[in-house]
Amino acid sequence: MAIDVDLLRGNPYFAGLGEADLEAVAQRMFEQSVERGDMILMEEDPSEAIYFVVSGAVKVFKTSIEGKEQILCLLRTGESFNDVPILDGGPNVASAIAMTPVVLYGMTRTDMEELLRENPTIAMNVIRVLSRKVRHFVSMVEDLSFRDVTSRVAKLLLDYATDHGGPEEGGQRPRLTQQEMAAMVGTAREVVGRSLKVLEEEGAIRMDRHRIVVTNRRALQQKGGVA
């Protein structure tokens, strides 16, 4: 199937390129379709290509030896993944799975290297894209290592469960989305999801469909640093 040059034009990797340059990029691209749930990349496997999401959603994640998952990012149309191995020649740094049926454009390492040598505009664009990604991951490292997000999520849940007046007091039960919790504790939605799993594994809460049930207030208080 022919590569859609208009889609490339809107991609940060190829911003500012003229028609001839975009055509040269398109000629080096291949299209790949994957079904929902298909693994696109496996962490530590040899790297074959960089990918750009044309449609659908891709989850990029790492898995611990115990099988715990940390989502690094969710990618949608126009976003790229597997950038680093293509540039440093190492293995895939993370796994990627299709959350929906996904159409990808891909480019092999050899083709990408040729493009970078031929076109300094693309090289500058790559530096900008990678810089944005470094900022994202530095922020995530900060959340996961220096700031105890789970502790702050625990405190938030306690505050909302105890301070917002239940139906017996004529008040509205507090309702929060994971995105709102993330905004309130100053982190990403993905990190909140991980924190809720940790609290559930430790027996402090139970995820019960649309309810977060505090099953052990004392454990949650200890986790949240509340006396």
Add this chain to the structure above:
Amino acid sequence: MIMFDMPIIDTELCNGCGLCLTVCECGALVITDSVVTIHETYECGYCTECEAVCPTGAIQCPYEIIIEDSFEQTLEQGFQ
């Protein structure tokens, strides 16, 4: 009639891209007149993936936060 909560759609924010439909395993989401609407179903497990993938923030999966301490804990707290 379904008595439990379903994801909430803000039709003003929905751009009709349909990404949430492709991630939904239970068919709870349908496109009507270019916006996503909820079809209530017992199959919806509140996985919140529709909320996670929505590029415009049009889908919300809010959680009610409640306390269900054990009877012993409640007594203990009451006497503190």
